[in-house]
Amino acid sequence: MSDFPFRIVGFDLDGTLVDTAADLTAAVNHALALIDRAPLSEAVVRPMIGLGARHMLEQGLLATGGAEEGVVDRLYPDLLRYYEAHIAVHSRPFPGLTAALDRLDALGVRTAVATNKAEGMARKLLGELGLADRMAAIIGGDTLAVRKPAAEPILAMIAQSGGGGTAFVGDSIFDVMAAKNAGVTSIIVRFGFLDRPAEQLGGDHVIDHYDELVPLLAGL
Template sequence: MNGFPFAIVGFDLDGTLLDTLGDLAAAVNHALGLLDRAPLSTDAVRPMIGRGAKHMLEEGLRASGGVPDGAVERLYPELLHFYEAHIAVHSRPFPGVVAALDRLDALGVRTAVVTNKAEHLARVLLGEFDLADRMATIIGGDTLGVRKPSPEPIHAMTQQCGGGRVVFVGDSIYDVMAAKNAGVPSVAVSFGFLDRPAEELGADHVIDHFDELIPLLRTI
């Protein structure tokens, strides 16, 4: 381990490893279009991300005129189908992600993803960027029946990665709360899909670029 203080580094997906805003907004707007509603801007969709696609749809409906009875149940499969078919049109890794993963690999650190996105979609999306096979485990919002901010996904990640000291990196209050509930340190990224300034998320540390991650972790 070359003296590196963590055996496992866990990551959120949307807004942390990958900038998926454009494709998520397109999926929401596809669903809204089925109700003949005007599209939302990406800035409007940004704070709706983090608790899974159904929550994002509900918030999109609420922001565009209200949530009609039965609309979520009817539109949710349509949103998922559209999203999977267009999952990586606009999405890209954030700057420095691949280099940071390369460095962690070289240090013998196991990396993993814990996301509130459905596991199948997370695997498809990560696969588009050749990142799926780099992860020791990928835990989605439907993998365990509970999702962040529950600590259970992080506990499962730790177990599946073989145990050891863990840190979790994310961009939302759900990420920070999950880490705190699991008793592990948290790092917030300031460039994610924030609904408040990163400094107000309550994370133990904040980074502005992935180049800062490994030097920071060496000091914790």
């Protein structure tokens, strides 16, 4: 047990721990409807997720005809209000996650989150799904002055989790870059909100299912 090579396993949130695409798509479409734009499909929205809700809204507006100045600022609070009120209607942990967390717990490994989602939203979502209390740290996109791909969110997550060898699991180039910048092992989940094939993201390892996570880490 004590020879497990990592003390901490950190996770991105959207598209890594939790499949939030349906609820985020609903929030984007709520905002678009306010200016009589046609709704976007979940498949179109998925690759827009990862740099925070404002970026997602900007991308949604671009995909439906662009936006004149001030529209993002006007719609963003409406999107956030809607999303916060409907944050876990369809969102669920990805298959195998809970069992993987149980195995890491049994090994004495601390688990934590570093996400570009606002910290309050991240805590609310994780709380509603029964995951918040399992995390030694939850670093959001507004917790620090910088967000991923900067190293600081990963480093803060590690510090709050007590320090030690760390692996970081994510689904985007921002996750890989943040892990590299922080000097930790990066793992990409192929089932995430990918904007390109998983192998092109430059992560150290790729998994297809959470059943693979602990055996992979144990062998590193």
